[in-house]
Amino acid sequence: xxxxxxxxxxxxxxxxxxxxxxxxxxxxxxxxxxxxxxxxxxxxxxxxxxxxxxxxxxxxxxxxxxxxxxxxxxxxxxxxxxxxxxxxxxxxxxxxxxxxxxxxxxxxxxxxxxxxxxxxxxxxxxxxxxxxxxxxxxxxxxxxxxxxxxxxxxxxxxxxxxxxxxxxxxxxxxxxxxxxxxxxxxxxxxxxxxxxxxxxxxxxxxxxxxxxxxxxxxxxxxxxxxxxxxxxxxxxxxxxxxxxxxxxxxxxxxxxxx
Amino acid sequence: xxxxxxxxxxxxxxxxxxxxxxxxxxxxxxxxxxxxxxxxxxxxxxxxxxxxxxxxxxxxxxxxxxxxxxxxxxxxxxxxxxxxxxxxxxxxxxxxxxxxxxxx
Numbered sequence: 001x002x003x004x005x006x007x008x009x010x011x012x013x014x015x016x017x018x019x020x021x022x023x024x025x026x027x028x029x030x031x032x033x034x035x036x037x038x039x040x041x042x043x044x045x046x047x048x049x050x051x052x053x054x055x056x057x058x059x060x061x062x063x064x065x066x067x068x069x070x071x072x073x074x075x076x077x078x079x080x081x082x083x084x085x086x087x088x089x090x091x092x093x094x095x096x097x098x099x100x101x102x103x104x105x106x107x108x109x110x111x112x113x114x115x116x117x118x119x120x121x122x123x124x125x126x127x128x129x130x131x132x133x134x135x136x137x138x139x140x141x142x143x144x145x146x147x148x149x150x151x152x153x154x155x156x157x158x159x160x161x162x163x164x165x166x167x168x169x170x171x172x173x174x175x176x177x178x179x180x181x182x183x184x185x186x187x188x189x190x191x192x193x194x195x196x197x198x199x200x201x202x203x204x205x206x207x208x209x210x211x212x213x214x215x216x217x218x219x220x221x222x223x224x225x226x227x228x229x230x231x232x233x234x235x236x237x238x239x240x241x242x243x244x245x246x247x248x249x250x251x252x253x254x255x256x257x258x
Numbered sequence: 259x260x261x262x263x264x265x266x267x268x269x270x271x272x273x274x275x276x277x278x279x280x281x282x283x284x285x286x287x288x289x290x291x292x293x294x295x296x297x298x299x300x301x302x303x304x305x306x307x308x309x310x311x312x313x314x315x316x317x318x319x320x321x322x323x324x325x326x327x328x329x330x331x332x333x334x335x336x337x338x339x340x341x342x343x344x345x346x347x348x349x350x351x352x353x354x355x356x357x358x359x360x361x362x
Binding site (some may be wrong): 010064092128132133141144166169173174175176177179181182183184186187189190202205207209211212213214215216217218219221222223224226227231233234235236237238239240243244245249 | 261262263264265266267268269270271275276277278279280282283284285286287288289293294295296307308311313315318321322323324325327328329330331332333334336337338339340341342353354355356357358359
């Protein structure tokens with residue numbers, strides 16, 4: 001979500017300012033001598049990490065507002081900061097100008113995020129219905145948006161989500177995961193062609209099979225149902241065979257029999 | 259675009275088995291192959307005698323316009339079928355490339 005990305009960028013901006021300018025500025029301030037050891041400890045603790053959790057973000061904001069960093073609250077953040085911390089567009093449109101404004105915005109955003117359940121925790125878009133191989137069960141269309149920093153992360157999440165649904169099918173020689181991932185990739189390419197790129201700001205869409213017009217290929221005598229019931233099993237399945245493949249396989253089988 | 263999938267179905271039992279492949283039955287290849295997945299362009303019914311195996315090609319259309327044409331790739335049937343009474347390549351590509359989250 002963009003709110004969360006804003007929080008991480010704001011944290012990076014505050015830390016970056018303190019790491020780059022902080023010690024010199026602190027030493028220039030009168031009466032801050034006693035604060036220096038604690039300030040150095042803060043820089044050691046936070047200077048080298050990439051904040052990616054909300055508790056750490058809140059701690060940084062509170063230190064900036066009324067803790068060990070408070071002396072610097074009115075310091076101005078350079079314009080170049082936002083590019084350096086990879087700020088999302090929502091932040092670039094209206095960046096805070098001072099450190100205390102950045103910290104205040106972090107706390108406001110965290111409060112908003114606490115009220116919004118993460119989309120990744122939303123139920124899976126797709127579950128195989130109970131006894132799906134025994135009857136015709138229509139699949140429904142569902143969609144959700146997940147938060148990822150990039151497509152590769154989205155694909156990993158997709159695979160994890162769908163893998164849990166189709167995990168039991170492999171023992172019957174059935175797939176399902178690859179076609180669903182490939183369909184999402186195709187949809188993404190189509191959106192890119194139309195100039196509707198997804199990114200970490202908008203989130204990435206996850207669709208149930210029905211959204212691609214996929215339904216279950218089940219029925220009393222269908223290959224899928226017979227495979228799951230163990231009434232037949234599969235030998236080789238080759239996608240993209242030349243004409244004459246069946247004859248070659250038949251001949252090979254006869255040679256093997258002899 | 260027509261792609262043929264070669265399937266080997268094994269009947270180890272002592273009775274004849276009739277196996278149906280509904281129109282639109284989807285076969286997949288690995289995403290890493292970069293090739294298209296496919297769906298049968300017509301329904302099939304196979305009768306497999308006891309203790310025998312059937313090698314048969316089935317005609318398919320491709321599902322993913324942005325991917326390459328599959329050739330001689332190991333595949334798997336999936337529990338899914340492309341839901342249509344008549345399979346048209348252009349329509350399939352357009353539908354898979356533009357998923358709809360609602361019926362309206």
